[in-house]
Amino acid sequence: MIRLFKHYISYNVVLLCLVDLLLLAMSGELAWRLRVGQIGTSVGVLSDRLLALSGFALVIWLGMIAVGTYGPEALRSVRFAIARILVAVSLGVLAISFLNFVLPGTAFWRSVLLYAMVIAVFSLICNRILASRTLGIDAFRRRILVLGAGARAERLRQLGTRPGSGFSTVAFIDMGDGERVVEEAVSRETIQDLGQFVERIGAGEVVLALQERRNSLPLKDLLKVKTKGVHVNDFSSFMERETGRVDLDTLNPSWLIFSDGFSAGRRLSSIGKRAFDIIASLLILVVGLPLIAIFAIAVKLESSGPAFFRQTRVGLYGQNFDLLKLRSMQTDAEANGMKWAAKADPRITRVGRIIRKVRIDELPQVWSVLKGEMSFVGPRPEVPHFVSDLERELPFYAERHVVKPGITGWAQINYHYGASIEDARHKLEYDLYYAKNYTPFLDLLILLQTARVILWPEGAR
Known part of the structure; x- marks a missing residue:
């Protein structure tokens, strides 16, 4: 494996990523040459379209990472990979078109984008089929x-x-x-x-x-x-x-102390993370307020009670803070005490089931991010009652609080929704990995992969 910014990535994934990125750039260039040849215009100098060309390749490539094109299932199954490639290229072209609408002249013409989209899909699929037949999954084991x-x-x-x-x-x-x-x-x-x-x-x-x-x-x-x-x-x-997780069965304090991780050198990264949280949360609050208002009205119309749900959670260094979410359960959901959310939980309303699946109920938490109580990426904050129980049951549970809690996290993109002590144990292993190996690169990877969880919300409850 190759270690990039303290995170391990297998050789076959790195090689596949580089080849795909090259193919995307070549697809954009070929599409440009085909289109200008049809209308009889000069191809021009490469440097004049370098911004549009690199933008096309990078946006599509990031979309492929986001939808899980390089995940284990996509590496094992060509059919699965093709489905994700189609989704990634389609979403990427839509994003580029929107960017060109906001900032005219920064991307290819729409006709060139259409050509590039078809060529890119064909070349990426051919690359996957060729790689699976020539290299196979065991090539870099x-x-x-x-x-x-x-x-x-x-x-x-x-x-x-x-x-x-x-x-x-x-x-x-x-x-x-x-x-x-x-x-x-x-x-x-x-x-x-x-x-x-x-x-x-x-x-x-x-x-x-x-x-x-x-x-x-x-x-x-x-x-x-x-x-x-x-x-x-x-x-x-x-x-x-x-x-990609810390193994609790064999974990001991000396290994945590002497292994690489929890470095003081990430102080500068924390400053950059906070700056990103402020800028992104302000943008999301401005853009997302109408969406929050619409679903708040829908929550009120379906069931009596407040549209928003306020609950105390445990944050950085064990400090409590109030978390705000759109209410997705009945108002008396915790009348008999707190308990884990279960599959097909009868306490969840019809509107609540929808907003949980697409994670819209999480949007008001951006206010906590803006205030500095949370970050966009980090371990999910738990209620004090559950934290007390989990600290008694699970070793090193308190160590997950050395980083700010987040709206999304390493555990959320790698493990399904937790509804038991055993699930909490597995998620803790991922949370400890994040706390130990946090870098801006890992944050970016998590943010991109969150799109996959939203598009295919198998674990939402």
Whole structure:
């Protein structure tokens, strides 16, 4: 994997992104040449249309990221990828057309855009079909050797066999540290030189998956492997890289302390994040006020009670603040106490079901973003009652409060709606990953991917 701004991206995704971006630029240029050739106009100098050309390629490419064209399912299924490409190109062309309406002369003519759209769709689909047939999903999978044969090693084996996994386990070595779960593991005593063994099986990485590491680290073995130029990784760091979340089952304070993350260097990034929050929230409030007003009236017409729902939530460093949302439940929804929202929850009104699916009920939260109590990106804020319960049940839950809560977040785009302690545990793993690895790049990725969650709201409740 390649690490960009503290976030891991697989080689095949990076390569596919670069080729797609090049194809989009070529599609725009070909469309221009075809159109001006039809009307008998000079092609002109490339530098004169460079802004329109790069704008076309970049907007469509960002749209492809936003709708999940580079997600695991799109990488496994050509049919799924084609559907997302069609949506991304269509939305991108609409966005470019709107931009050209607001700022005339910044984009291609509409006729050129139509040509570019057809050529881009054809070239992108051909690229996906060609990549799936020539490279395949396993082209960039790394070969790893696992030191250990217990429950952790078994987890790695299962993770490596998942569709779209970025690695495959080529061997397991039983280090005699506990009960053997992986039966095919080779005993350490049968291997004379571990460094030569790693070279012979062609492993590019060794993962330490011992059940008990205290006073049992095989330092001589690890040194031999390291001097062979093979990367050595511990279990927690490997899981974080491969899954995009912090593994709570193996997490300990020392790993959080000594691993890369929570750096003070992001102070400048926080200033930029706050500036973005202010500008974006002001724009959204101005543009979105009519939409909020329309649905507020719809909420009032359907059921008695206030159109807005105000609730105390836990924010940065555990400080409470009042969150404002469009009311999507009946006014007596919490008469018998607070509880998780369930699938097909009878407390949700008909209008509430609509605004939850398209996330319109979240729009008033932009006011909290403007005030600085929230950000656009961050862990979702919970009510104090749930926070108290979750802090007792889940280790390191309080650490998610070291960053501002957000309207959308890493957990929201990677995990379905949480309605239980177990769901909260999975979402906490993603929240800790975000808190540990926050960068503006990750924020941008989350904001783009939020479009996918809105367009395909499988987890909305």
